[in-house]
Amino acid sequence: MQSVEKAMTVLSAFHHADGPLTLTQVAERAGIDRSAAQRMIHTLRVLGYIRRDSDGNGFLPGIRLLDHTLDYLRLDPLVRLATPVLQELRTAVRERVDLSLFDNARVIYAIRLQTKRQTLNATLVGHSVPSFCTSGGWAMLSRLSPDRARAIVEASDRRPFTPHTITDVDEIMARIAQTRADGYALAISQILSGEIAAGFPIMDANGDPVAAIHIAGSLAEWTPADFVQRVVPPGQQAARAISRF
Template identity: 25%
Template sequence: MSKEKKYQSNSLLRGLRILEAFGSGHAQMTLSQIADEISVTSSAAFRFVHTLEQEGYLIKNEAARTFRLAPRVMELGYSYIKALDLSEVAADHARALRDHSGFSVHVAVLENTEAVYVFRAMSPSPMVSNIPVGSRLPAFATSMGRIMLCSLSDEELDRRFEDYEFQKFTETTIETLDELKSALIEDRKRGYVAQASQLAEGTVAIAAPIYDRSNYAIGSVNISGHRNQLTATEDLIQMVRQCAERISEMQ
């Protein structure tokens, strides 16, 4: 017997295989069906099933004498998803947004006063907004940073931006914390940020927040492009917001 097999728990393996057995064509199963699926006697299957039922992973239909998966099983999936980097969770949705909108898509997280770019789906357009993964940009001057700052209280904003030097990048760049707070009030009302870049002339972006289960903005997603190509239409705004909502649902 190998060292790996020596420490293997057959009871745990069978319990897991019972959960795996519920799938396409097996939404509900009787005890004998479960026993057949994992190749054990009905009495052995009963012990495994009883334990899973007691722990909240299976629900018994008394009338039909069948079992089905309980909602608690989903918590295992949520734990896995939560452990993934936001970039992995958001990747497919971000690419879909790029394909539907035709514009480059970025995903960022907030670190102190910076928007950190963690994912990028490039548009094939010749005039493309291209911010590399790993870039750190001032949150107050970016669409994604602004919408993430909306989750912070005034007290937290005061703490983070104490002694902060607001650099003026363009004519429209916010220059003070009071200006930022005023802008965030409007951003919160809208639920998104759509603006010409306050970092560099010529680009436009639309950003929406990605929330966790406590309704805290853990990230954001945007589309961006040249101002001659990208206009903040209602259709594009809704595309971005729906993408953010889909990613949020996976948190």
């Protein structure tokens, strides 16, 4: 393994961590030996990509990573164009509005415009959710060929998030077909019980789906019919304004 790849593997050791990692944990998760991990951590610490936890017991990602986050977000032509459009949409619908980017089996949030009801992870840029059971995922999969969409769904880890999460491939494909017919996706209690979300696909100049707008509300406040009537027209308009950016 060449050293750049090794460095990125060391940084990626934090992907499923739930706290600071010790040297041994970094080495194990990166699949490299302890002394290689130590040298790599040293190099990455000097550069600011890894830091010591304030308790001194382990390591955490370093602040320099946020500079690259900014580069990604401010240089991406889609994010640039979408930001003011999503802000207007957020003002119009007064519900949570997100932009997610297509990454096959998952969608990654790049813009998050919150409301006051939020859990921690639900507000973080970079958070990803599976494509197979989210409004944005269905929206994007509906714009792929059914064969390619099915291949992504079949290859997905389809563990349910709630008792209502649809995990059967044929049932998911039926939702995707419905999304294709409607032009938007409607996901109810798929990731979070009691959440209703509408998803709208965004296409690039080749007509390929690259992103989705998500609008999410609570079933405590909305019937599905009212939610659709209220958020689908402005959501579709926003997605059209950004598509083929």
